Amino acid sequence: MTNKxxxxxxxxxxxxxxxxxxxxxxxxxxxxxxxxGPSGCGKSTLLRCxxxxxDLIPGCRVSGSVALDGRNIYAPDAEVASLRKRVxxxxxxxxxxxxxxxxxxxxxxxxxxxxxxxQLAETAERSLRGAWLWDQVKDKLDAPALGLPLDQQQRLCVxxxxxxxxxxxxxDEPCSALDPIATMKIEELMLELKRDYTIAIVTHxxxxxxxxxxxxxxxxxxxxxxxxxxxxxxxxxxxxxxxDYITGRYG
Amino acid sequence: MKLFGEKGVERLLTGIAFSAISALLLIALFIFSEGxxxxxxxxxxxxxxxxxxxxxxxxxxxxxxxxxxxxVTLGAIAIGAPLGVAGAVFLxxxxxRPVMRAVKPTxxxxxxxxxxxxxxxxxxxxxPLIRSTFGGPGLSLLAASIILGVMILPTVISISIDAIMxxxxxxxxxxxxxxxTTWQTVRMVTVPAARSGIIASIxxxxxxxxxxxxxxxxxxGNAVKLPGSALDSVRTLTANIALEMxxxxxxxxxxxxxxxxxxxxxxxxxNSIAGxxxxxxxxxR
Numbered sequence: 001m002t003n004k005x006x007x008x009x010x011x012x013x014x015x016x017x018x019x020x021x022x023x024x025x026x027x028x029x030x031x032x033x034x035x036x037g038p039s040g041c042g043k044s045t046l047l048r049c050x051x052x053x054x055d056l057i058p059g060c061r062v063s064g065s066v067a068l069d070g071r072n073i074y075a076p077d078a079e080v081a082s083l084r085k086r087v088x089x090x091x092x093x094x095x096x097x098x099x100x101x102x103x104x105x106x107x108x109x110x111x112x113x114x115x116x117x118x119q120l121a122e123t124a125e126r127s128l129r130g131a132w133l134w135d136q137v138k139d140k141l142d143a144p145a146l147g148l149p150l151d152q153q154q155r156l157c158v159x160x161x162x163x164x165x166x167x168x169x170x171x172d173e174p175c176s177a178l179d180p181i182a183t184m185k186i187e188e189l190m191l192e193l194k195r196d197y198t199i200a201i202v203t204h205x206x207x208x209x210x211x212x213x214x215x216x217x218x219x220x221x222x223x224x225x226x227x228x229x230x231x232x233x234x235x236x237x238x239x240x241x242x243x244d245y246i247t248g249r250y251g
Numbered sequence: 252m253k254l255f256g257e258k259g260v261e262r263l264l265t266g267i268a269f270s271a272i273s274a275l276l277l278i279a280l281f282i283f284s285e286g287x288x289x290x291x292x293x294x295x296x297x298x299x300x301x302x303x304x305x306x307x308x309x310x311x312x313x314x315x316x317x318x319x320x321x322x323v324t325l326g327a328i329a330i331g332a333p334l335g336v337a338g339a340v341f342l343x344x345x346x347x348r349p350v351m352r353a354v355k356p357t358x359x360x361x362x363x364x365x366x367x368x369x370x371x372x373x374x375x376x377x378x379p380l381i382r383s384t385f386g387g388p389g390l391s392l393l394a395a396s397i398i399l400g401v402m403i404l405p406t407v408i409s410i411s412i413d414a415i416m417x418x419x420x421x422x423x424x425x426x427x428x429x430x431x432t433t434w435q436t437v438r439m440v441t442v443p444a445a446r447s448g449i450i451a452s453i454x455x456x457x458x459x460x461x462x463x464x465x466x467x468x469x470x471x472g473n474a475v476k477l478p479g480s481a482l483d484s485v486r487t488l489t490a491n492i493a494l495e496m497x498x499x500x501x502x503x504x505x506x507x508x509x510x511x512x513x514x515x516x517x518x519x520x521x522n523s524i525a526g527x528x529x530x531x532x533x534x535x536r
Contacts, residue, residue, distance in 0.1 A: 051428060058347060085430030095421035098444050107439070108429040157425070164429055 034213035094153035108164035151182030326396025335407025370469030387482030414448020
């Protein structure tokens with residue numbers, strides 16, 4: 001396996017607040033990399049660095065490098081929109097657009113300038129199948145997306161992402177708004193998706209990290225305390241702080 | 252310490268609410284009772300669709316003024332709505348928030364300028380400019396539309412900004428995370444999501460444009476005739492009432508009240524049409 005994303009000496013400030021401190025880690029191609037840690041440790045911030053969503057926050061400064069296939073996405077000549085086509089994101093709260101199911105799925109394609117109806121319809125079906133949603137919504141493609149149950153909304157957000165064929169999928173606590181059964185479906189979906197995609201996930205749920213991820217990073221107060229294979233991090237953590245967190249003595 | 256019981260407060264608030272409604276009802280009643288008998292006597296068709304307005308000769312046709320009111324309003328919307336919505340989009344989506352927060356109250360100050368001042372600027376600056384550029388008398392439908400277009404800007408901008416700000420940030424993030432540019436996000440997600448609020452801002456602006464009197468009297472020229480072009484002098488319904496009420500007596504005075512009735516109905520109709528439009532759009536989501 002090769003590294004899809006290489007993060008080197010990444011520092012991030014929100015104004016004067018030092019949110020990420022000299023973080024280095026890698027996201028493996030076709031693997032699931034999980035970021036765990038207590039609230040406010042910077043794991044979501046780190047995830048959002050990978051497709052530069054932090055650019056939206058005023059007063060946010062980044063130094064260090066994040067290389068996607070060897071090219072720094074923070075280089076001055078890097079294109080943010082095309083970066084985000086390659087590195088997509090699923091958010092904590094399902095956030096389908098207030099449009100029909102169909103229009104949600106093909107949104108990314110329309111943004112990219114594709115208007116061929118046949119092609120849009122084919123992609124919509126393929127993406128919805130890819131997110132295991134096709135059977136539930138095939139009869140209501142023109143219904144408003146906000147009328148779907150939450151877990152279907154979340155899988156619609158995944159489908160919407162699959163339609164633009166990204167290389168990396170970032171998931172920011174994708175199951176925190178979902179019940180256990182819906183969570184299980186999303187987890188199974190992730191395991192399926194990692195054949196074709198590289199996935200990085202932030203989760204509060206340690207069992208989730210242990211179940212689905214290949215690599216895990218434990219963060220605390222903006223530092224990457226420990227990063228390694230999930231097996232090793234969860235069974236033989238090298239750092240005392242990791243052990244405390246994982247065994248439930250902290251956080 | 253309880254000054255009023257729950258019931259007492261409820262009754263008090265109900266009373267206050269009804270006093271506002273009854274004021275509206277009284278005004279409507281007054282206008283209708285003064286104006287309707289005239290319309291009955293004179294004939295609705297002759298009143299609405301005749302172009303002869305000669306109070307001394309007993310001829311009261313307000314068709315030119317209805318047309319003028321519609322054109323002036325449409326012109327104001329055509330100028331003010333795109334500028335206002337574009338301004339609101341620019342301020343919320345392309346400017347840093349602190350800048351927007353500084354500029355928005357400044358724009359709202361525009362609404363506090365007395366309309367006579369707008370009219371004054373129209374007479375001194377705009378009318379001569381139109382006269383020397385396009386010809387005609389200068390005091391014209393075009394001048395009135397431009398002045399009104401500027402006057403409705405604060406309404407459109409302020410309410411549109413509120414509507415756009417109310418769009419959840421998660422929609423924007425979702426769109427940007429799919430590789431959309433800021434402009435694509437604005438066009439395909441943010442503005443459609445804020446649509447009903449933006450339409451509401453335009454409706455309110457329309458109401459203001461139809462009802463505005465002083466500025467229009469000063470710049471529209473006030474000739475009672477069907478406008479042949481945007482450069483012609485026109486008289487709106489409101490201007491007609493304001494100009495003649497001072498000396499009108501008898502039938503003439505009743506005819507002016509009847510003009511008020513028409514104005515009332517036009518505004519109500521505009522509002523209901525727009526309201527329907529909103530509900531339809533909202534229902535489609």
